[in-house]
Amino acid sequence: MLRPSVLGMSDAIVVEGLVKRYGGTTALDGVDLTAAEGSVLGLLGPNGAGKTTVVRILTTLLKADAGRAEVLGLDVVRDGDAVRASIGLTGQYAAVDEYLTGVENLEMVGRLYRLGRRQARARAGELLERFDLAGAADRPAKTYSGGMRRRLDIAASLIARPRVLFLDEPTTGLDPRSRLGMWEFIADLADGGTTILLTTQYLEEADRLADRMVVIDHGQVIARGTADELKAQVGGQRLEFTVTTAAVLPDIAARLRGLAVDEPQVDEQARRLTLPVSGGAEILAEALQRLDGYTAEIFDVGLRRPDLDDVFLALTGHAAEAAATDDDPRTEPAVTGGVR
Amino acid sequence: MSSLAATLSDSAVITKRNLIKVKRVPDLIVFATLSPIMFVLLFRYVFGGSIQVPGDISYAEFLLPGIFAQTVVFGSTVTGASIAEDLQKGLIDRFRSLPMSRSAVLIGRTIADAGLNIISIAVMALTGLAVGWRIHTSVGEAVGGFLILLLFAFAISWLMALVGLLVRTPEVVNNASFIVIFPLTFVANTFVPLETFPSVLRTFAEWNPVSSVVQSARELFGNTVPGAPTSDAWSLQHPVLYTLLWVVIILAVFVPLSVRAYRGTASR
Numbered sequence: 001m002l003r004p005s006v007l008g009m010s011d012a013i014v015v016e017g018l019v020k021r022y023g024g025t026t027a028l029d030g031v032d033l034t035a036a037e038g039s040v041l042g043l044l045g046p047n048g049a050g051k052t053t054v055v056r057i058l059t060t061l062l063k064a065d066a067g068r069a070e071v072l073g074l075d076v077v078r079d080g081d082a083v084r085a086s087i088g089l090t091g092q093y094a095a096v097d098e099y100l101t102g103v104e105n106l107e108m109v110g111r112l113y114r115l116g117r118r119q120a121r122a123r124a125g126e127l128l129e130r131f132d133l134a135g136a137a138d139r140p141a142k143t144y145s146g147g148m149r150r151r152l153d154i155a156a157s158l159i160a161r162p163r164v165l166f167l168d169e170p171t172t173g174l175d176p177r178s179r180l181g182m183w184e185f186i187a188d189l190a191d192g193g194t195t196i197l198l199t200t201q202y203l204e205e206a207d208r209l210a211d212r213m214v215v216i217d218h219g220q221v222i223a224r225g226t227a228d229e230l231k232a233q234v235g236g237q238r239l240e241f242t243v244t245t246a247a248v249l250p251d252i253a254a255r256l257r258g259l260a261v262d263e264p265q266v267d268e269q270a271r272r273l274t275l276p277v278s279g280g281a282e283i284l285a286e287a288l289q290r291l292d293g294y295t296a297e298i299f300d301v302g303l304r305r306p307d308l309d310d311v312f313l314a315l316t317g318h319a320a321e322a323a324a325t326d327d328d329p330r331t332e333p334a335v336t337g338g339v340r
Numbered sequence: 341m342s343s344l345a346a347t348l349s350d351s352a353v354i355t356k357r358n359l360i361k362v363k364r365v366p367d368l369i370v371f372a373t374l375s376p377i378m379f380v381l382l383f384r385y386v387f388g389g390s391i392q393v394p395g396d397i398s399y400a401e402f403l404l405p406g407i408f409a410q411t412v413v414f415g416s417t418v419t420g421a422s423i424a425e426d427l428q429k430g431l432i433d434r435f436r437s438l439p440m441s442r443s444a445v446l447i448g449r450t451i452a453d454a455g456l457n458i459i460s461i462a463v464m465a466l467t468g469l470a471v472g473w474r475i476h477t478s479v480g481e482a483v484g485g486f487l488i489l490l491l492f493a494f495a496i497s498w499l500m501a502l503v504g505l506l507v508r509t510p511e512v513v514n515n516a517s518f519i520v521i522f523p524l525t526f527v528a529n530t531f532v533p534l535e536t537f538p539s540v541l542r543t544f545a546e547w548n549p550v551s552s553v554v555q556s557a558r559e560l561f562g563n564t565v566p567g568a569p570t571s572d573a574w575s576l577q578h579p580v581l582y583t584l585l586w587v588v589i590i591l592a593v594f595v596p597l598s599v600r601a602y603r604g605t606a607s608r
Contacts, residue, residue, distance in 0.1 A: 059437045085439035095430035099361040111353045112440040114346075140364060156434070 010073075012037040012164050012195035013058065018067035020053050020219075027053045029219040030067070035197055035212075037072075037163075040190045042210030043199040046316065050219040051199040052092065055168045058197070059089045071164055085113070088157030088165045092172065094149035095156075098142040102133050102152055105141055106159055113160035120159070127155040131185065147178030154185065164195045171205060183208055203308030217316045227308060234306045234314045236261060239275045239287060242300040246271045255290045259283060265313065271299070276310070347441040354448025355455075358422070362456060368418075372456050373463040376411040380467045383407065383531060394533050395565025400472035405485070405557035406530035407468075408461055409550055412493035413525055415457045419449055419497040420513040423504030432605060443599045450497040457493050461486060476562030485560030488583055492553045495590035502594055505601040529554050534571050546573035549586040555579035 013035040020028040028050045035041035043051050056062035057069050060080045069076045071083045096105050103124050110120030128137045131151040136144060141152060150170065157165060167186065171179040186209055190196055200206050206213050207227045215223040215230070223230055239259070243249060246268045253264055253273055260275035267274070277283045284303050291298065306314075362368050380403070388399040423446075426432050435445050465473075475482045500517060507513050527537075527544055528551040537545055545551055556579040558564045575582040 061433055061436055081439055084437060087437065089434065089437040091430050091433050093430040095434035097357060097361075097431060098429075099364045100357060104357075104360065108353055108357050109434070109438065112350055112435070112438045112444075114439065 010037055011035060012039075012072055013041065013197060014068070014070045015054065015058070016068045018054065018057060018069060019065045020050075020057065020062065021065050027219055028057075028064070028067075031216060031219065031221055033214045033221065033224070035195055037195050038190075038193045039211040040186075040196045040198060040209055042206035042213040043197060043216065044201070044203065044206050044213055044312070045199075045216040046201065048218075049216045051216065052168055053219075054216075055089070055091075055166050055197065055199060059087060059166055060084055085160075086163050088160070088162035090150075090154050090157045090165075090167050090170055092168045094146075094153040096141045096144075096149055096152050099140055101138050101140055102128055102144075103137045105152060106156055109156040110159045115160060123159050127158060131155045132181075147174050147181070150174060150178070150182065151185070154182075158189070162194070164197070165189065167196060167198045169199055169201065171200070171202065179205075203312060207308050215312070215315055222315050223311070230308065230311045231306050234311050236276050236278050236306065237280065237283075238304050238306055238310060239277045239283060240300075240302045240304065241273045241287075241291075241298060243271050243273070243294075243297050244299050245297060248294065248297045249273055252291060252294060255294075256287055259287055259290075262314075274310075276306075276314075277303075343441070347444055347447070350441040350444030351447040351451065354444050355451045356448075358448060358452030359455060362452070368456065369459065372415060372460045376407060376460055376464045377467045379407050379411070380404070380464060380471060384471050387531070391532055394535070394570070397563065397565050398472050400468065401474065401563045402533075402558075403531065404464070404468040404473040405561060405563055406528075406554050408464060408489050408557055409492075409528075409554045410525040410530050411460050411464060412457045412489050413496055413521055413550065415460055416453060416493045416496040416500050417514060417517040417521065418456065418500075419453045420500035420504035420507070420517060421510040422453075423449060423501055424508050424510045424513045427505070427508050427605065428510070432602070436603075436605075442603055443595075446498070446501050446595075446598055446602055450494060450501065453497050454490055454494050457490055461489065473563075477560060481560045481562075484580075485557045488556045488560070488580060489553060491587050492549070492583055495587045495594075498594040498598055499590055501598040502601055505598065505605050524548060525550050529576075534576075543573075546571050547575050549575075549583060552576060552579040552582040552586070556583050 011034045013033070015031055015033045018028050018031040019026070031050065031054060033041070033043070033054075043054060045051050053062065057064045058071060058076060060076050060083055063077060072086055074082045074086075076083050097108070100108065106124035106127060107120045110123055111117070115123065125134075125137075128134045131154065133148060133151060133155070136148060141149060144152065154167070154170065170186065171182050174182060183205065186196065186198070190209070198206070198209060210227070212226055213224065213230060214221055223233065225233070241252060243252065249266050249268065249271065253266060256264070256273075256275060259277060261278045262276040264276075265274040266272075280303065284301070288301070383403050384400050388403070391399055393399055393402040423432075426445075432445065500513070503517060504513050507516060527541060528548045529545065530550065534542055534545055534551070552575050555576050559579065564570070570576060
């Protein structure tokens with residue numbers, strides 16, 4: 001879904017050889033990436049990969065130990081003020097003042113972006129309307145739901161019509177309905193020509209919104225390209241079985257040994273077995289033949305092209321949301337869980 | 341916009357934001373007013389009977405300037421806790437990503453907290469008048485007395501701002517500052533005359549800036565008795581000058597340190 005505006009434009013974000021260390025831990029180990037003006041770049045990676053660190057350096061919150069970062073041709077260290085005047089940031093936590101009403105929050109940020117009083121007020125009204133918050137405009141943000149706070153947060157970052165927008169995990173913690181709504185807002189913004197750098201752990205989100213993706217893990221870029229390019233890189237097909245009880249999974253896996261071209265993946269929670277295979281229907285037929293006698297336990301069988309979850313697994317050796325460490329290397333490792 | 345005008349305009353925006361919170365969170369007003377009222381009443385009626393004050397004045401007259409000082413110094417810990425809270429909630433990240441002045445968040449904070457202190461002092465003064473405290477000096481001197489209290493608290497606010505930026509958890513800021521501020525406000529002439537202190541403690545109390553703030557306020561409100569015994573220490577012979585010296589030194593050290601810490605900080 002490359003947008004036409006992407007072609008032939010200059011880069012709005014340029015990052016070269018970015019290194020950031022916290023004490024003995026290396027959070028970023030030489031990251032390079034670019035985003036064309038008007039495009040959406042998806043920055044993907046598990047927790048602790050370094051996504052937030054990249055965003056913090058680009059938004060002037062953090063100084064890199066080495067490397068170069070430019071936004072709209074401006075160096076984030078030397079021209080910090082000019083960079084701040086042309087970007088918007090929505091961090092991982094909805095940074096709204098919960099004691100202020102929706103409209104007061106937006107007016108405050110507008111004034112701090114140096115908009116005039118009247119201009120800030122008009123723009124606040126416009127954004128509240130657009131983000132479905134007009135009805136709650138005069139209520140303190142404390143009373144807002146998680147989704148509403150997130151929308152208010154994004155509205156605040158848009159108040160001065162930034163040319164480049166940084167969205168750090170904009171849908172983490174949102175229910176599925178709010179997430180879909182957020183995707184529509186982000187897609188609208190991108191269609192309006194805003195350059196967006198979006199970090200996410202949700203591959204589906206990147207697939208939906210990003211023109212190009214950069215996958216990082218342990219502070220290094222491990223893949224880049226469009227979603228289709230990444231999927232092609234993994235190649236082959238996926239043979240997937242869902243069973244009625246997880247207890248039979250090891251047995252099924254044993255019977256299918258030899259069919260997979262790579263390590264099969266067992267997800268006990270989802271009662272699912274996934275095998276990377278190189279053939280098509282004949283493999284499926286062969287598999288079903290081998291599983292004769294298990295028909296009662298097999299709930300669903302399918303052959304599909306690899307999706308971004310498979311890409312992630314192949315690239316990083318672990319599933320997307322089964323994080324190894326938290327984004328901040330100083331905190332304890334996050335609890336790991338299943339793929340979905 | 342020139343950078344000074346920009347700083348002033350941004351600071352006004354942040355001050356307004358902080359004052360809106362005071363209006364919407366009644367707890368803050370309660371904390372700022374009820375506990376001083378309680379202190380006035382407790383000391384006046386519980387301890388007052390057994391505390392001998394120099395010369396021929398009532399304990400209420402002696403007490404009120406001390407309570408004023410103690411309350412505004414405690415009030416300035418709000419600065420540290422609020423900044424730690426803003427850091428925790430990601431608001432400081434947002435402010436730091438905006439093209440705003442790099443000192444406005446701290447200026448707006450300390451000014452709003454001075455506003456809160458004005459409310460506290462007003463409530464305490466009314467309570468004081470009800471229990472027998474009086475101002476015996478001119479309006480100018482009385483205003484001077486209130487100003488020196490607020491000025492000292494404003495300086496402490498900047499110190500607390502740095503604590504908030506470094507400690508980062510509101511609860512820890514509160515606990516840490518109480519450990520320092522309790523002895524600082526009690527080992528002073530706040531509630532009892534210095535003459536009752538053992539010698540080492542007495543020297544500390546004489547040079548404790550809280551004592552000079554209290555002494556300044558007593559003199560400017562006329563709550564001292566001429567000829568009554570008072571300390572020979574230079575700090576208490578020239579309390580206003582000594583207090584202003586402290587204010588200048590605290591601001592000269594902690595304004596730059598706090599602004600620097602703010603520029604380098606980010607929530608985790």
